[in-house]
Structure formats: C-alpha cells, structure tokens
Amino acid sequence: MKRDQTVDPAAHAGLSRRDLLKVAGAAGAAALAPTALTASAAQPAAPVPLPVVPVARAAGPLMNLTAAETEILSAMVDRLIPSDELGPGALEAGALRFIDRALSEAESQSADAYRAGLAALDRYSRYSRGAAFAELPVRDQDSVLIDVQTGAATGAGTGFDGSSAGFFNMVRDHTWQGTFGDPQYGGNAGFIGWDLIRYPGVRLRVTDEEQRMLEAEELEPARRSAYDFGQFQTGRPAPSERGR
Amino acid sequence: MIKAAGLTIWLAVAIGSTGQPVVGQPVGIVVESATMAAGQPMPRDHSPDGRNESPPLAWRGLPAGTRQLAVICEDHGAGNPPPWVHWIIYNIPPGASGLPQGIPFDPADPMPRGLERARQGNNGWGLAMYRGPAPPPGTVHEYEFTVLALDTELDLPAGLTRAELLEAIEGHVIGRGNLVATYARMPAAAGIQ
Numbered sequence: 001m002k003r004d005q006t007v008d009p010a011a012h013a014g015l016s017r018r019d020l021l022k023v024a025g026a027a028g029a030a031a032l033a034p035t036a037l038t039a040s041a042a043q044p045a046a047p048v049p050l051p052v053v054p055v056a057r058a059a060g061p062l063m064n065l066t067a068a069e070t071e072i073l074s075a076m077v078d079r080l081i082p083s084d085e086l087g088p089g090a091l092e093a094g095a096l097r098f099i100d101r102a103l104s105e106a107e108s109q110s111a112d113a114y115r116a117g118l119a120a121l122d123r124y125s126r127y128s129r130g131a132a133f134a135e136l137p138v139r140d141q142d143s144v145l146i147d148v149q150t151g152a153a154t155g156a157g158t159g160f161d162g163s164s165a166g167f168f169n170m171v172r173d174h175t176w177q178g179t180f181g182d183p184q185y186g187g188n189a190g191f192i193g194w195d196l197i198r199y200p201g202v203r204l205r206v207t208d209e210e211q212r213m214l215e216a217e218e219l220e221p222a223r224r225s226a227y228d229f230g231q232f233q234t235g236r237p238a239p240s241e242r243g244r
Numbered sequence: 245m246i247k248a249a250g251l252t253i254w255l256a257v258a259i260g261s262t263g264q265p266v267v268g269q270p271v272g273i274v275v276e277s278a279t280m281a282a283g284q285p286m287p288r289d290h291s292p293d294g295r296n297e298s299p300p301l302a303w304r305g306l307p308a309g310t311r312q313l314a315v316i317c318e319d320h321g322a323g324n325p326p327p328w329v330h331w332i333i334y335n336i337p338p339g340a341s342g343l344p345q346g347i348p349f350d351p352a353d354p355m356p357r358g359l360e361r362a363r364q365g366n367n368g369w370g371l372a373m374y375r376g377p378a379p380p381p382g383t384v385h386e387y388e389f390t391v392l393a394l395d396t397e398l399d400l401p402a403g404l405t406r407a408e409l410l411e412a413i414e415g416h417v418i419g420r421g422n423l424v425a426t427y428a429r430m431p432a433a434a435g436i437q
Binding site: 127151 | 294296349350353369371373375378380429430431432
C-alpha cells in the first residue's frame with residue numbers, strides 16, 4: 001500500500017504542524033528573499049521603509065475563485081500556518097490574496113487544479129468526517145489535511161485528480177510563498193512572515209556591529225522589500241509606492 | 245463490549261527486521277478490540293474513508309515481569325520492503341489494559357490518563373501518529389496489531405522508526421500477541437456533494 005511519501009520524516013518527529021511549517025518556512029524565506037545579505041558589493045540606494053500594515057484576515061472577494069471555493073481555501077490556508085500565540089499566520093499575511101493573484105499571473109495554469117482540488121477536498125471532508133471542510137473543528141481539519149497530504153484521501157473516490165498529495169503540495173507551496181516571500185509579490189503583508197521566522201530583512205550592507213547583533217538575535221528587522229532598493233526591478237511598483 | 249478474541253501467536257522469532265531470535269520464549273498475550281474482530285474488516289472510522297482514528301485495543305495475559313508495553317500496527321503486504329507501518333506507540337505502562345480509541349495525533353494534545361508517558365513512533369509516512377489502512381482500491385489487505393511486553397522500563401523519545409524501536413527493545417521482549425483485521429477501501433458514492 002505504498003503511496004506518495006511527501007513528508008519529511010525527520011522534520012516531523014515530535015513537532016507540531018506549526019513547528020514543522022516554521023522550520024520549513026525559514027528555509028523558504030532564505031530562498032525567496034532575493035540577494036539579501038549577499039549583495040554587499042552593490043551600490044546601495046536609499047531604501048524606503050515600508051509601513052507596517054494592520055493585520056487583517058478578511059480577504060474579500062477573490063478574482064479567480066468563487067465564494068465557496070474561497071471559503072474552503074481560506075480554511076485550508078489558515079490551518080497550514082495558523083495564527084497562534086507566536087503571531088499572526090498565513091491569512092493575516094495575505095497568502096490568500098497572493099494565491100488569487102498568482103492564479104491570474106504566474107500560476108494561471110494551476111487555476112483548474114485549484115478548483116478541482118478544493119471541490120475534492122470538500123467532498124472528502126463531507127464523506128469522511130461528515131461536514132464541509134470549513135465547518136469542521138480544527139483538529140478534524142488537520143486530520144483531513146494529513147490524509148490529503150499523505151495521499152490517503154485519493155482512494156476515497158471524492159474526485160482528486162491523481163494523488164491528493166499533489167494538490168496539498170501545490171497549496172502548501174503557494175501558502176509558504178504568500179507568507180514568506182518578498183512583499184513585492186503580494187503576500188507577507190506587514191512582513192508578518194519574516195517576523196514569524198525572525199528573518200532580519202533585506203540589507204545591502206551589514207556592518208560588524210549589525211553582524212554581532214544578528215548573531216546575538218538583537219538585530220531589528222529591516223522591514224523592507226528587496227524592490228525598495230534601486231538595484232532590483234520587476235516592472236511592478238514597489239510596495240512602498242503602491243500604498244500598501 | 246469486546247467483540248472477539250484476538251489471535252494468539254507463539255513465536256520464537258521476533259518481528260524485528262533483523263530476524264534475530266528473541267531471548268526466551270515470548271508468552272502469548274490475548275489482544276482484543278471493541279471495534280475489530282480477527283480476520284474481519286475493520287470499521288471505516290479507523291481508515292481515511294472515515295475519521296482515521298486509532299482503534300481501541302485491549303489485552304490480557306501479560307507475562308509476569310512485564311514492565312512496559314509497545315504496540316505496532318503494520319501491513320505485511322505493502323511497503324518496499326514490507327512491512328508498511330501504520331502505527332507505533334510505546335512507553336506504555338504495564339498497568340494499562342489497553343488503549344482507548346483515538347490516540348491524539350497532535351503532540352500538543354494530551355495523552356489519555358494513565359498513558360501520559362506513552363509516545364508514538366514514526367509510521368510509514370514519517371508521521372508520529374496513527375494513520376489507518378488505505379490499500380489500493382479493489383484490494384483487501386491485512387493489518388496486524390502486535391502488542392509486545394517488555395521486561396524493562398524505557399523512556400524512549402517520540403518519533404522512533406520501527407527499526408529503531410526494535411533495536412531499543414531487543415532482548416527485552418518477554419511477551420507478544422496480535423490481532424489481525426482486514427480492510428478494503430470504501431469509495432464515496434457518486435452522489436456525494
């Protein structure tokens with residue numbers, strides 16, 4: 001009965017789901033934050049500090065998903081990186097809006113997979129746990145998501161196209177990107193994701209004193225997008241110019 | 245109510261991957277369940293077709309000198325190489341006469357009373373929790389719940405693999421019993437919305 005093995009056994013042992021995601025998120029941010037501390041040779045431009053946006057969970061209507069689909073995806077994203085005593089989570093970071101925008105742009109090829117996967121997730125939830133996914137208690141939502149993650153939900157005949165693990169991995173990856181990626185791409189609102197993993201932020205130069213403070217975990221986060229520096233261009237207005 | 249008596253198997257060989265003989269002759273333990281019967285399909289609530297909760301287990305006939313217990317659930321017809329592990333739980337005190345249904349899968353949730361020191365090992369998915377049978381559609385698999393009695397008290401950390409557990413308890417298994425149930429997937433009806 002061997003199926004997709006999409007989890008990291010070592011990382012999960014003894015860790016809560018949130019612990020696991022935070023460990024993974026730290027690695028993800030390092031990959032997603034362009035050049036960060038390695039750009040010290042570049043000529044620094046005057047950075048424009050970004051305002052810290054208020055934390056808000058409500059996403060409002062999305063462009064690419066129906067209200068019902070949005071409700072399911074919102075519940076899923078909320079369990080992948082929940083808000084808890086350690087700080088706000090993926091919803092507050094704007095991961096839902098990030099995913100919606102990505103489905104119009106770089107991830108437009110995934111729109112059908114989202115719609116089919118969300119429908120299958122909800123059918124699976126109703127079949128196996130007796131209620132719509134968004135209406136389940138969080139422990140049951142987590143149990144459902146584990147079954148989706150491991151691929152065990154596939155055989156329930158609720159409409160997953162291929163292994164349910166593929167759908168889980170897609171949403172998880174996009175949730176991480178929308179939480180821990182550079183705010184330029186529409187997520188990580190108020191630098192919630194970077195604060196969550198104590199990422200010190202994008203800097204073009206690091207002084208000896210800052211290095212010492214970083215190692216002592218005393219360095220205040222920079223709270224700037226890489227694209228607030230003139231060296232980096234995306235063709236899209238920097239977050240500080242978009243009135244975020 | 246206990247539905248059926250479990251199978252009692254007397255073996256001189258441990259279930260370890262090494263195939264090395266267990267020291268002494270394990271004493272037979274009777275393993276039973278309020279929801280499962282030997283050789284019969286288990287309820288869907290112990291599988292991902294339902295709530296995917298660990299089944300209740302009960303045991304009796306522990307050998308004298310039992311100081312701790314461990315439980316392994318595995319499918320000898322799956323895995324590469326077999327078996328595929330569905331559940332491992334250990335550090336079970338000798339006074340426990342079984343396990344209730346639905347052992348928590350989140351380490352943040354408390355274990356049931358009397359089992360506070362029990363820990364779950366990693367299953368075949370690398371998750372330290374119970375995940376039930378999910379054989380390929382159209383096939384019937386067997387799932388063996390094995391109870392091991394140990395002559396020593398260990399304080400093993402969560403997340404051990406089957407091989408790591410067997411290595412840790414090697415030479416300490418003084419009793420063993422099992423219950424084998426079956427399962428085949430129960431796909432949702434087409435009308436499920």
